[in-house]
Amino acid sequence: MKIKSHVPKGNKTDSWSNAEADFDNGNDSLVIFGNPVMESWEKPYMKKLADTACLKGGKVLEVGFGLGIASSFIQQNAITEHHIIEANQDVFKKLQDFSKLSKVKVFGYQGLWQEVINKFEENSFDGILYDTYPINEKELHIHQFNFIKTAYKLLKPNGVLTYCNFTSWGNLRKEYKDDYEMFEKTQSDKLTEIGFSKIKLHQVQVNPPESCNYYQFKTILAPEIIK
Numbered sequence: 288m289k290i291k292s293h294v295p296k297g298n299k300t301d302s303w304s305n306a307e308a309d310f311d312n313g314n315d316s317l318v319i320f321g322n323p324v325m326e327s328w329e330k331p332y333m334k335k336l337a338d339t340a341c342l343k344g345g346k347v348l349e350v351g352f353g354l355g356i357a358s359s360f361i362q363q364n365a366i367t368e369h370h371i372i373e374a375n376q377d378v379f380k381k382l383q384d385f386s387k388l389s390k391v392k393v394f395g396y397q398g399l400w401q402e403v404i405n406k407f408e409e410n411s412f413d414g415i416l417y418d419t420y421p422i423n424e425k426e427l428h429i430h431q432f433n434f435i436k437t438a439y440k441l442l443k444p445n446g447v448l449t450y451c452n453f454t455s456w457g458n459l460r461k462e463y464k465d466d467y468e469m470f471e472k473t474q475s476d477k478l479t480e481i482g483f484s485k486i487k488l489h490q491v492q493v494n495p496p497e498s499c500n501y502y503q504f505k506t507i508l509a510p511e512i513i514k
């Protein structure tokens with residue numbers, strides 16, 4: 288499917304669930320509404336996010352299944368439960384197939400995280416990985432912070448959160464000298480306001496192809512954020 292824009296145009300919140308998900312070249316990229324939602328070159332970064340979310344073992348929550356790359360890496364860790372929230376129905380079907388073959392038990396939830404999050408108890412997760420997509424144009428740079436407020440409550444004390452917002456960071460990064468400055472100036476304060484004080488940043492090498500229109504840098508940070 289042809290990429291129309293690297294940022295969402297208009298508010299897709301209501302229609303995202305039923306939109307057709309295009310898995311190009313088998314499972315190499317995921318395009319929804321002409322937006323590049325996920326591309327497989329992100330793999331090394333997804334491994335770092337997955338391993339970070341599993342640092343404490345136990346019960347792990349993942350938000351956004353996409354191509355299932357991070358999910359596969361999560362499954363390679365010593366955890367006891369793997370909970371995954373996915374909004375898009377076509378992507379959710381892939382999640383269901385994935386869960387049939389999974390080593391660690393998968394609990395899948397179909398819907399926007401905003402719709403299903405009340406199912407979960409406070410202080411119940413050891414690790415959380417958030418990687419969704421800004422389906423509301425106005426929230427391009429900030430959607431993660433709404434979730435992170437909730438994540439703070441869902442995590443057990445000493446639990447670990449990791450997240451990314453590639454679509455936002457690919458834009459923001461152009462304004463700062465490096466990844467660290469970008470993170471410090473655009474993310475750190477908000478995490479501290481929410482209540483997180485222990486933040487460690489891991490720099491990961493990536494190699495986006497020229498065809499990628501949302502990220503053109505060779506590194507990206509995977510945050511390890513402890514409650």
Ligand SMILES: C[S@@+](CC[C@H](N)C(=O)[O-])C[C@H]1O[C@@H](n2cnc3c(N)ncnc32)[C@H](O)[C@@H]1O
Binds near residue numbers: 373399
């Ligand atoms: C960038 S992809 C995730 C990529 C994934 N980490 C991987 O390794 O393949 C984002 C996914 O989040 C889903 N999504 C977007 N907004 C969501 C929301 N509010 N709640 C749940 N899922 C959402 C999209 O449908 C898409 O499947």
